[in-house]
Amino acid sequence: MPTPTTSKSPESDLYTPLSGVPLTAGQLPRGAAPLTLLVVALAAVGFWQFADWSVAACAVLGALVYTLLIYTWSRIVEGSRKATDRFVTAVVTCAFLLALLPLVSVVVTVLSNGLARFDTEFFSYSMRGIVGEGGGAYHAIMGTLIITALATLISVPVGLLTAIYLVEYGRGKLAKAITFFVDVMTGIPSIVAGLFAYALFALIFGPGVRMGIMGAVALSVLMIPVVVRSTEEMLKLVPNELREASYALAVPKWRTITKVVLPTALAGIATGVTLAIARVIGETAPLLITVGITSSDNFNPFDGRMATLSVFSYYEYVNPGVPPQFSLDRAWAAALTLIIIVMVLNLIARLISRLFAPKTRG
Amino acid sequence: MAKRIEVKDLDIYYDKFLAVQGVSMTIQPRSVTALIGPSGCGKSTFLRTLNRMHELVPNARVDGKIFMDDDDLYGPGVDPVNVRRQIGMVFQRPNPFPTMSIYDNVAAGLKLNNKRMRRSEMDDVVERALRSANLWEEVKDRLGKPGSGLSGGQQQRLCIARAIAVQPDVLLMDEPCSALDPISTQAIEDLMLELKEKYTIVIVTHNMQQAARVSDMTGFFNLQGVGKPGELVEIDETTKIFSTPSKKATEDYISGRFG
Numbered sequence: 001m002p003t004p005t006t007s008k009s010p011e012s013d014l015y016t017p018l019s020g021v022p023l024t025a026g027q028l029p030r031g032a033a034p035l036t037l038l039v040v041a042l043a044a045v046g047f048w049q050f051a052d053w054s055v056a057a058c059a060v061l062g063a064l065v066y067t068l069l070i071y072t073w074s075r076i077v078e079g080s081r082k083a084t085d086r087f088v089t090a091v092v093t094c095a096f097l098l099a100l101l102p103l104v105s106v107v108v109t110v111l112s113n114g115l116a117r118f119d120t121e122f123f124s125y126s127m128r129g130i131v132g133e134g135g136g137a138y139h140a141i142m143g144t145l146i147i148t149a150l151a152t153l154i155s156v157p158v159g160l161l162t163a164i165y166l167v168e169y170g171r172g173k174l175a176k177a178i179t180f181f182v183d184v185m186t187g188i189p190s191i192v193a194g195l196f197a198y199a200l201f202a203l204i205f206g207p208g209v210r211m212g213i214m215g216a217v218a219l220s221v222l223m224i225p226v227v228v229r230s231t232e233e234m235l236k237l238v239p240n241e242l243r244e245a246s247y248a249l250a251v252p253k254w255r256t257i258t259k260v261v262l263p264t265a266l267a268g269i270a271t272g273v274t275l276a277i278a279r280v281i282g283e284t285a286p287l288l289i290t291v292g293i294t295s296s297d298n299f300n301p302f303d304g305r306m307a308t309l310s311v312f313s314y315y316e317y318v319n320p321g322v323p324p325q326f327s328l329d330r331a332w333a334a335a336l337t338l339i340i341i342v343m344v345l346n347l348i349a350r351l352i353s354r355l356f357a358p359k360t361r362g
Numbered sequence: 363m364a365k366r367i368e369v370k371d372l373d374i375y376y377d378k379f380l381a382v383q384g385v386s387m388t389i390q391p392r393s394v395t396a397l398i399g400p401s402g403c404g405k406s407t408f409l410r411t412l413n414r415m416h417e418l419v420p421n422a423r424v425d426g427k428i429f430m431d432d433d434d435l436y437g438p439g440v441d442p443v444n445v446r447r448q449i450g451m452v453f454q455r456p457n458p459f460p461t462m463s464i465y466d467n468v469a470a471g472l473k474l475n476n477k478r479m480r481r482s483e484m485d486d487v488v489e490r491a492l493r494s495a496n497l498w499e500e501v502k503d504r505l506g507k508p509g510s511g512l513s514g515g516q517q518q519r520l521c522i523a524r525a526i527a528v529q530p531d532v533l534l535m536d537e538p539c540s541a542l543d544p545i546s547t548q549a550i551e552d553l554m555l556e557l558k559e560k561y562t563i564v565i566v567t568h569n570m571q572q573a574a575r576v577s578d579m580t581g582f583f584n585l586q587g588v589g590k591p592g593e594l595v596e597i598d599e600t601t602k603i604f605s606t607p608s609k610k611a612t613e614d615y616i617s618g619r620f621g
């Protein structure tokens with residue numbers, strides 16, 4: 001047997017098993033953690049409802065109490081290692097629940113306020129000639145769809161080709177500069193994108209110009225970096241072996257990219273594009289500047305003001321009629337519609353990634 | 363078909379790093395040439411220069427000449443795509459295209475190059491390639507299924523079928539059996555012995571028994587030391603290399619007394 005050279009004492013001899021560690025340890029009863037959480041959550045709700053504490057205070061306090069409780073209990077019964085595990089699990093769970101609260105609150109608020117006018121009239125009428133009750137957002141829904149579609153039409157080719165350049169061709173300073181500026185573009189405030197589009201079109205058509213296409217340009221400024229980033233990541237995920245396999249079959253580079261690399265990454269790219277659309281469809285500020293708002297149908301993005309859901313919602317809220325309730329209801333219904341559109345887009349993204357994903361079993 | 367390859371004083375670089383130095387050898391047509399040697403000695407790098415795959419690595423380059431029959435592969439105006447059309451390659455890890463069916467994988471070399479072909483002709487090519495790769499019986503009922511659903515050994519034979527479907531003159535194999543079990547390895551070795559009737563085959567392998575079993579010529583690559591370039595120590599008939607090699611290093615390596 002080789003002897004350790006650094007240490008001579010028999011206790012620290014690595015070649016002797018330590019043994020003597022018991023195999024059983026104390027354990028909390030099954031379901032201890034979720035039950036404690038439930039009790040604490042109920043107590044927090046009780047304090048909120050009956051002691052008139054604020055929601056935020058109850059939630060944060062509940063999280064703290066639960067974490068402390070489960071940690072101490074586990075420390076007494078189970079020992080320090082498992083207590084640490086319980087502690088971290090509790091922190092993660094509480095963080096998740098706290099993060100979920102505003103989301104749930106938004107959904108509940110929009111649903112409860114928006115359902116009042118979520119009717120057929122809302123989806124089939126514009127606001128032409130409406131001052132009080134009635135009216136709808138048909139023109140705004142169509143406007144949002146048209147402008148977003150145009151923005152997608154502009155951003156997807158630009159973004160896709162940029163990403164292909166960066167991953168497949170880009171070398172040296174130019175590629176580095178493009179990556180840098182794409183990162184910078186990701187952080188551009190949306191109002192700046194709107195001002196850019198306005199300034200660009202004002203140069204050509206003179207000041208005061210309002211067109212749907214301007215909004216599409218502004219949105220694509222916001223969308224392009226997202227498309228580039230997600231597509232780039234997806235293309236990088238395509239194993240280099242596939243490219244080499246294709247080259248070894250004497251397939252030229254551009255054909256390798258179009259026939260092997262892109263199809264392999266298609267699911268991810270489509271998902272990325274859909275999420276990019278979802279990201280810009282609710283933008284308000286740039287559309288406010290470039291597209292404005294109108295109360296009647298205008299589905300021609302190259303001529304005059306158009307209505308969009310987000311701006312529609314904003315205007316109904318800041319310029320309500322008398323009585324204001326009808327306008328407020330329309331604003332909430334528009335917000336609900338927008339959320340539903342985004343949700344549907346996300347579902348479509350999931351569906352696409354499932355449909356286009358390379359299949360391993362058939 | 364089947365062409366002779368002649369390598370003259372080939373130096374292979376990764377940027378400024380000289381990876382392989384001074385290789386000269388002749389690879390005979392209709393034979394299997396095995397390249398053996400320790401890891402990192404440049405066997406695969408050398409193999410990849412034979413069909414100009416080496417230059418896909420940024421800043422990689424070579425000095426020296428490689429002739430296929432009378433054509434200089436690195437001559438001016440030579441299109442690497444045309445070189446690869448005549449020199450096919452099979453990789454260490456099976457890499458079927460995940461978006462394509464078994465059929466489309468085999469037909470990939472033709473389809474991706476936009477060869478216009480009648481369906482029946484294409485069927486014929488696919489069947490012949492799969493039969494040559496000893497895979498036809500196993501997959502003939504599920505040609506439309508994804509290629510990545512096959513087992514590792516089947517995938518590797520699929521990749522071989524894909525490589526021979528375009529009928530190259532030379533087939534390069536970079537450790538084609540290193541990820542496979544003995545039975546799949548056996549199948550691929552049998553396949554190599556059949557294919558060498560028509561093709562020039564160059565195989566890189568770590569398995570010396572494999573080199574002894576399948577090859578006619580064996581080349582031994584070695585490194586002088588860490589950070590030094592790899593080089594071809596000797597190349598000779600396989601029986602001679604494995605019985606009476608002329609260099610001491612070769613003998614040490616094949617008898618396991620290396621290092």
